[in-house]
Amino acid sequence: MAVYKSKGIVLRSIRYGEADRILDLYTRDAGLVSAIAKGIRRTKSRFGGRLEPLSCVDFLAYEGRTLDTVTQVEVLRSFHGVRENLKRLEAAGGMLSAVRALSGGDEADRRVFNLLYHALDALEGRETGFEAVGAAFALKLSILAGYTPRLDACVSCERDLAEVTGEGPLYFAPPLGGVLCAGCRSASREAGLAGDSYPLEPDILAALQDLVVRPIREVVVEEGLEESVRRVVASHVLAHAPGNAASSNASFATPDRRTLRPA
Numbered sequence: 001m002a003v004y005k006s007k008g009i010v011l012r013s014i015r016y017g018e019a020d021r022i023l024d025l026y027t028r029d030a031g032l033v034s035a036i037a038k039g040i041r042r043t044k045s046r047f048g049g050r051l052e053p054l055s056c057v058d059f060l061a062y063e064g065r066t067l068d069t070v071t072q073v074e075v076l077r078s079f080h081g082v083r084e085n086l087k088r089l090e091a092a093g094g095m096l097s098a099v100r101a102l103s104g105g106d107e108a109d110r111r112v113f114n115l116l117y118h119a120l121d122a123l124e125g126r127e128t129g130f131e132a133v134g135a136a137f138a139l140k141l142s143i144l145a146g147y148t149p150r151l152d153a154c155v156s157c158e159r160d161l162a163e164v165t166g167e168g169p170l171y172f173a174p175p176l177g178g179v180l181c182a183g184c185r186s187a188s189r190e191a192g193l194a195g196d197s198y199p200l201e202p203d204i205l206a207a208l209q210d211l212v213v214r215p216i217r218e219v220v221v222e223e224g225l226e227e228s229v230r231r232v233v234a235s236h237v238l239a240h241a242p243g244n245a246a247s248s249n250a251s252f253a254t255p256d257r258r259t260l261r262p263a
C-alpha cells in the first residue's frame with residue numbers, strides 16, 4: 001500500500017461510526033481525495049486539533065481501494081475566522097462547491113490548492129467584499145480547469161467587444177463559454193442554439209474582466225453589482241461542471257462557430 005504525504009484543505013468532514021471521520025480533501029499533490037481518519041473523536045486522539053471543513057492540514061495517508069486512510073495529521077491553519085462568520089462561511093461554501101463541480105477526478109493541480117488557500121486567506125483577512133472573493137475564486141478556478149470565459153470578444157464571430165458596441169446589448173451564453181454580440185445572439189436564437197443566454201450589462205462585464213486579472217487578495221466588486229456578478233459566474237461554473245447535462249452537450253469544447261455566424 002502506497003504511503004504518501006501531502007497538504008490538503010478539508011472540503012467535508014463526516015462522522016463515521018463511533019470515533020471515525022470520513023474526510024474529503026483537496027490536496028496539493030493528489031487532487032481530490034476521500035479518506036478515513038480513525039479514532040479522531042476519542043479524547044486522546046492522536047490527531048490533536050479538530051478536523052473541520054476549511055482546515056488546511058499536513059497529513060500522512062496510505063492508499064486504499066475506495067478510501068485512503070489518514071494515519072497522521074497536523075492542522076496548519078484552521079481558518080476559524082471564516083467558519084465563525086456567516087457571510088464569510090457562505091462565500092467559502094460556494095468556493096468548495098465550485099471545487100467539487102470543476103475538479104473532475106484524480107488530476108492534482110497545485111494551482112487549485114494554492115488558489116483555494118489564498119482565497120480562504122483573503123476571506124479571513126477582510127471585513128467586506130466576501131462575494132467578490134467567491135466570484136473571483138470561481139472564475140479563476142474555471143480558468144485553471146480549462147474553461148476560460150471569453151470576455152474580450154464575441155464567442156461566435158470573435159469580433160472584439162469594443163467593435164460591437166452600438167450594435168445592441170451584449171449577452172452572456174454559459175453553454176458557449178462567454179459573451180455573444182447582439183447579431184450572433186439573434187442568429188443563434190433562430191437556429192435554436194443560444195440556450196440560456198441573457199443580457200450582460202457593460203458594468204457587469206467590466207467587473208468580471210477585473211476579477212479575472214486582479215490577484216484574489218485585491219478583488220473588489222462595486223456595491224450593488226455583487227449579486228449580478230455572482231449569478232453570471234455561477235451560471236458559467238454550472239454549465240461546465242463535469243457530469244452536468246448542460247456541459248455534456250455544450251459546444252464549448254468543440255465549438256461549431258459556423259452555425260452561429262449571423263447570416
Ligand SMILES: [Zn+2]
Nearest residue numbers: 154157181184
Ligand atoms: Zn458575434
